[in-house]
Amino acid sequence: MERPTTFADARADWDESQFVVVGVPFDRTTSFRPGARFGPDSIRLHSWNFESYDLETGIDLSDVPIHDLGNAPEFGNAADMVATVREEIRPIYAAGKTPIVLGGDHACSPPCVEAYPTPGELGVLYIDAHMDFRASYLGDSRSHACSSRRIVDKVGAHHVVVLGVRSVSKEEVDDNRTIGMPFITAHEVAAEGIESAMRRALTHLNTERIYVSLDIDAIDPAYAAGTGTPEPFGLTPRDVKYAIGQVAPRLAGLDIMEVSPHYDNGNTSALAARLAREAILRSTMARSRR
Numbered sequence: 001m002e003r004p005t006t007f008a009d010a011r012a013d014w015d016e017s018q019f020v021v022v023g024v025p026f027d028r029t030t031s032f033r034p035g036a037r038f039g040p041d042s043i044r045l046h047s048w049n050f051e052s053y054d055l056e057t058g059i060d061l062s063d064v065p066i067h068d069l070g071n072a073p074e075f076g077n078a079a080d081m082v083a084t085v086r087e088e089i090r091p092i093y094a095a096g097k098t099p100i101v102l103g104g105d106h107a108c109s110p111p112c113v114e115a116y117p118t119p120g121e122l123g124v125l126y127i128d129a130h131m132d133f134r135a136s137y138l139g140d141s142r143s144h145a146c147s148s149r150r151i152v153d154k155v156g157a158h159h160v161v162v163l164g165v166r167s168v169s170k171e172e173v174d175d176n177r178t179i180g181m182p183f184i185t186a187h188e189v190a191a192e193g194i195e196s197a198m199r200r201a202l203t204h205l206n207t208e209r210i211y212v213s214l215d216i217d218a219i220d221p222a223y224a225a226g227t228g229t230p231e232p233f234g235l236t237p238r239d240v241k242y243a244i245g246q247v248a249p250r251l252a253g254l255d256i257m258e259v260s261p262h263y264d265n266g267n268t269s270a271l272a273a274r275l276a277r278e279a280i281l282r283s284t285m286a287r288s289r290r
């Protein structure tokens with residue numbers, strides 16, 4: 001049996017791999033309850049819960065070339081982390097592979113986007129309970145409260161859609177009046193349905209490739225309690241599964257952030273692992289049809 005310290009079914013070596021799992025055990029910018037640094041290994045552990053065969057797609061993940069690079073090294077401050085993660089992710093894109101990044105707090109996402117070779121051509125679906133649109137938070141422009149703002153800096157406001165948001169400061173709303181980053185609230189998703197919401201999201205994200213950044217707190221705390229800043233009235237796991245499926249044919253990369261296992265009975269880590277597997281499955285299915 002494989003070491004359960006790797007992501008399940010990650011048997012491929014680097015050269016033959018198509019998907020590359022990377023953990024970023026960093027939570028120094030967490031604004032409420034800490035612990036997301038333990039997310040990557042907990043998600044890996046729970047990934048072994050699942051059958052390698054997927055009933056819906058007919059794909060066996062043991063046939064999909066997945067490589068696990070392990071965790072990025074220890075970090076100092078957020079700026080150190082950003083510089084290190086950029087360098088970890090850059091060769092994955094350069095080799096034509098798809099990064100699957102496990103966090104870590106949401107500060108770990110912008111460097112994964114910044115590492116993309118042509119960020120001006122990349123769309124980003126930013127799934128989160130929070131807008132994360134502060135220019136700076138507590139003196140740190142690399143705080144997890146600023147992550148969508150940093151991504152907008154890199155790819156442009158018209159190439160980012162925030163999905164599932166329901167918590168935002170007045171300043172963020174005011175700033176966005178001039179910047180114009182599109183967002184779809186969790187309340188809108190509940191009212192119109194995820195199919196309609198994703199049609200609207202993909203109207204904005206008319207790029208060839210799309211990166212998905214998933215803050216697990218986008219999903220309702222009833223399903224995903226193991227996170228640092230739980231926010232009621234969230235998306236369902238099926239909403240997010242559907243969103244990932246819609247983006248998968250154009251998937252450039254995926255991250256899953258803010259899983260904080262010490263507030264969890266295991267279900268949040270299991271859900272995160274399953275959604276990472278869903279992205280790999282749906283992307284693989286889309287490739288096989290090309």
Ligand SMILES: [Mn+2]
Pocket residue numbers: 106128129130215217218229258
């Ligand atoms: Mn959040």
